[in-house]
Amino acid sequence: xxxxxxxxxxxxxxxxxxxxxxxxxxxxxxxxxxxxxxxxxxxxxxxxxxxxxxxxxxxxxxxxxxxxxxxxxxxxxxxxxxxxxxxxxxxxxxxxxxxxxxxxxxxxxxxxxxxxxxxxxxxxxxxxxxxxxxxxxxxxxxxxxxxxxxxxxxxxxxxxxxxxxxxxxxxxxxxxxxxxxxxxxxxxxxxxxxxxxxxxxxxxxxxxxxxxxxxxxxxxxxxxxxxxxxxxxxxxxxxxxxxxxxxxxxxxxxxxxxxxxxxxxxxxxxx
Numbered sequence: 001x002x003x004x005x006x007x008x009x010x011x012x013x014x015x016x017x018x019x020x021x022x023x024x025x026x027x028x029x030x031x032x033x034x035x036x037x038x039x040x041x042x043x044x045x046x047x048x049x050x051x052x053x054x055x056x057x058x059x060x061x062x063x064x065x066x067x068x069x070x071x072x073x074x075x076x077x078x079x080x081x082x083x084x085x086x087x088x089x090x091x092x093x094x095x096x097x098x099x100x101x102x103x104x105x106x107x108x109x110x111x112x113x114x115x116x117x118x119x120x121x122x123x124x125x126x127x128x129x130x131x132x133x134x135x136x137x138x139x140x141x142x143x144x145x146x147x148x149x150x151x152x153x154x155x156x157x158x159x160x161x162x163x164x165x166x167x168x169x170x171x172x173x174x175x176x177x178x179x180x181x182x183x184x185x186x187x188x189x190x191x192x193x194x195x196x197x198x199x200x201x202x203x204x205x206x207x208x209x210x211x212x213x214x215x216x217x218x219x220x221x222x223x224x225x226x227x228x229x230x231x232x233x234x235x236x237x238x239x240x241x242x243x244x245x246x247x248x249x250x251x252x253x254x255x256x257x258x259x260x261x262x263x264x265x266x267x268x269x270x271x
Contacts (some may be wrong), residue, residue: 036053059084081154082195094112099176146185150193153194158202165214174233180238181232187230199222201220211233249265
């Protein structure tokens with residue numbers, strides 16, 4: 001969620017700048033930077049979570065994890081770096097949930113039975129998810145879909161020490177965790193897996209806001225890093241929503257409006 005702790009936000013900004021520079025630097029003996037361009041945003045890394053060279057190897061490491069193999073229902077973010085994993089989820093018959101842009105139109109549930117043979121790769125794209133996915137527009141839809149066995153997200157940077165994640169700065173994944181946790185569809189020990197390149201794993205434990213999630217397993221092309229279990233946010237932290245900017249940001253998310261109405265008996269004002 002949009003933060004009001006300047007130290008945490010400033011420190012994350014410095015991390016983003018350093019990691020972005022590493023992702024965009026030309027590598028010796030390579031044909032360009034680690035970060036792969038987006039069809040629309042090219043290499044503007046503040047606009048999207050980039051895919052990266054070596055992501056197929058990281059994806060293969062991830063699907064070898066027992067947490068993945070045992071999972072039946074998974075949440076995967078709509079990041080460039082997670083598309084191959086979304087395809088593998090379909091091929092392996094897992095139920096997969098992904099949020100729409102800005103969580104404005106809820107989520108999509110894709111099941112193996114809803115994807116024709118030969119369409120798995122297309123179904124893993126954002127357009128394909130829209131075509132083959134079942135819309136989960138309300139909290140009731142999420143509850144009917146059921147609990148998640150794990151969550152997977154991309155990131156711009158993840159701390160090796162505490163699993164803190166820096167994304168584009170908007171806070172979408174923390175909001176997603178808050179929604180599912182408020183509905184008790186994830187638990188404090190639900191695995192949260194981050195898939196990134198090795199240069200995106202930073203050694204320092206940068207400052208976090210109260211609503212920031214901790215990644216529990218980092219997967220890169222070279223290794224799997226299991227992190228100590230740390231307390232996760234208990235849901236949407238309504239008491240931390242203290243600025244008009246934060247309130248307007250949450251008010252634009254229909255799930256948040258519903259959660260607020262359930263908790264307080266009224267919708268969330270945007271002013």
